[in-house]
Amino acid sequence: MRQLTILACLCFLPCLAAQLAAQIKYTLNGYIKDSLSGETLIGASISFEEGRKGVNANRYGFYSITLAAGEYQAVCSFIGYESKVFTIRVDSTRSLDILLSPLTTSMNNVTVIGKKKEDHLKTAQMGKIDLDMNAVKTLPVLLGETDILKTLQLMPGVRNAGEGNSGIYVRGGGPDQNLILLDEAVVYNSGHLFGFFSVFNSDAIKSVSLIKGGMPAQYGGRLSSVLDIAMKEGNLNKTEIDAGIGLIASRFTIQGPIKKQKASYMLSARRTYVDQLIKPFVSKQNSSYGSGYYFYDLNAKMNYIFSPRDRLYLSGYLGRDVFEYKNSRRSFSLRVPWGNATATARLNHVFSRKLFANLTLLYNDYKFSFDGGQNNFNLKLSSGIQDYAAKTDFDWYASTAHKVRFGAQYTYHTFRPNVASGSQDTTEFTPNNSVTKHAKEYAAYIQDDWDISKLLKLNVGVRYSVFHQVGPYTAYNRDADGNKLDSVQYGSGKLVKGYGGLEPRATLRFMLNNNSSVKLAVTRNLQYIHLVTNAGTTLPTDLWVPSTLHVKPQIGWQYAAGYFRNFNNNMFETSLELYYKTMQNQIEYREGYTPSLTDPEQEFVFGKGWSYGSELFVRKVKGRLTGWVGYTLSYSWRRFPDLNYGNKYPSKYDRRHDLSVVGMYELTKKWKLSSIFVYGSGNAMSLPERFYFINNVLTQQYSTINAYRAAAYHRLDFAATYTPVPKRKHKYTSSWVFSIYNVYSRANPYFYYYDQSGSISLNGRVVIKAKKVSLFPIIPAVTWNVHW
Secondary structure (H helix, E strand, C coil): CHHHHHHHHHHHHHHHHHHHHHHCEEEEEEEEEECCCCCECCCCEEEECCCCEEEECCCCCEEEEEEECEEEEEEEECCCECCEEEEEEECCCEECCEEECECCCCCCCCCCECCCCCHHHHCCCCCEEEECHHHHCCCCCHHHCCCHHHHHCCCCCEECCCCCCCCCEECCCCHHHEEEEECCEECCCCEEHHHCEECCCHHHEEEEEEECCCCCCCCCCCCCEEEEEEECCCCCCCCEEEEEECCCEEEEEEEEEEECCCEEEEEEEEEECHHHHHHHHCCCCCCCCCCEEEEEEEEEEEEEEEECCEEEEEEEEEEEEEEEEEECCCCEEEEEEEEEEEEEEEEEEEEECCEEEEEEEEEEEEEEEEEEEECCEEEEEEEEEEEEEEEEEEEECCCCCEEEEEEEEEEEEEEEEEEEEEEECCEEECCCCCCCEEEEEEEEEEEEEEECCCCEEEEEEEEEEEEEEEECEEEEEECCCCCEEEEEEECECCEEEEEEEEEEEEEEEEEEECCEEEEEEEEEEEECEEEECCCCCCCCCCEEEECCCCCCCEEEEEEEEEEEEEECCCCEEEEEEEEEEEEEEEEEECCCCCCCCCCHHHHEEEEEEEEEEEEEEEEECCCCEEEEEEEEEEEEEEECCCCHHHCCEECCCCCCEEEEEEEEEECCCCEEEEEEEEEECCCEECCEEEEEEECCEEEEEECCCCCEECCCEEEEEEEEEECCCCCCCCCCEEEEEEEEECCCCCCCCCEEEEEEEEECCCCCEEEEEEEEECCCCCEEEEEEEEEC
């Protein structure tokens, strides 16, 4: 009997050993990188067991995953790169860096928008859009200038402000409700040429992500969306040069190793040159000689790898618009410069195979100034906002089922809404009209990406934020007419007014089957700084103001639900999302407001807003023909007790229907074609309804707010990219992009005005006609790009 027992134990011993081995777990961690440049790939995915277990790299390309001992087939993939399939034996804890090769032969299997063919199904994230920069550069654009913001306007739920404008308005929210980050630094003004071009030079950009629903807890301070943009780090292996000459601007980018596999740099510059081209043809005797407009951008970045655990990044951006006008006959001159400057320093440290940390120091500065004069009189105006910030973020890969992220942030804001000075001959005017305000903002967050089961996944988090207006500051008590009665002074750093609160976030995903899923999301956001505008676009004269004694923070709740499905072996990806958003403490100027140098707070009125809608998205991601169709049906409303008699009205960001059709076709190895068609309901606007004379002066009586709509907007664009294939290999490659903007020359409305003819005093008859102003007819453009 004893012998039989021993024999049975010997028979079951291999099975027991295999079971014990399967219970032993090991951790793999490392970076996912571009095999040619050595740059890390943000959000690249690695999966095991046919996708049942996996993880995405963080914003620095770092990943960590814990698996039971055994042999696995791994798949690593990223947008624009060849997927890598390999077998790995997990029998120890170790580092594993993974290199992916860029797709170079064709775009047949490139996902145009998105990271991985199944990511939009399986992740607990809603309303996220990732752009492929290579695809963006092939799309037709205004005057041949590649623009990531105009590409995002082609997505459902994202609309523009009007003809040619690069601003984005997400799900019924305003321009200030979008958190725009460049290497984690806030960009307060995203437009060049009064908003017709964005400030982002595509040659310097590595990745672009827009989150319009289910905002993760790591982001805060805005109600509508997050646009997270990362600059290229620089090639660690060899020097590369990219340059381009377009219709209105030229670009130059150089990147390469400072020390191979250890440190690299990237420098990129862009400038318009129309002013320089026109200058030789303008006579010096012309009264307007010396007038002109130009803008430029400078991007710089370097990184240094101290060790496998430590890496330093330094990056910066400087952009300026300059408008100059001179009239020698009238002895008049005007110079208006404005723009952003940002600087970022980041230090990565890997504490353990499961814990990754990043420390960030940030600086950003937005300035607008006006310097004009005539004869011996000179006037200067300026406004702006400046931030100093520090933040720390941790990624803790607790287990295969839990990826935890937590961190904290501090920002010191300085707001300068209006500062004026002047001179007359030798007399200087420096009135004490500065209404500079200071504020401190704090935030801490924690979130967990939790794989509950194969079918159920939950991303849940909470953010707690605090905002303090601090001194130096003088608060005035005023009577009903706005006259100052008395004041209270606050010393430097003293608390004037404080706000704060919890911001819970949650997104739930349920897999219906391998090809479809349902997602639900709810987010609460607090916004402490506000852009107050008297126009429909983001102009450089708009003012950023903080929450203060009299201005409360905006509060937003967004609820969203979506159905996601893939068809035909993941060739087609579709989604239908529904959303409802409430917005409290919205700000507008009072009726009859005219700009002045007083504290703008005295001119504000407050109300609420809400928006809701549905977004349909269908895209084809495989084959020679790729592209997408996006359609949005939406409503956006506002109600202010002091405006429109207290009745609700459509917001200026309301657009009932919005349709985008985008196609890209690889005709041959040399030729790629692309086309865009957009249609949108007209912008809401207020118009005069009655005209009458008072003492022979024509007077207008306006409608209620936004009671009318402009004509519908629609446009067709086309582009062809020609890439020569030389018989002999050269050190450089080049391409030509031929584009036509507004192919059928649609006269889309920019604004309306009323023209008056006749005279009451002369013939007793006055004719008033409404006229439409359009900006861009059909515009062909040619851009030449070269790469060494």
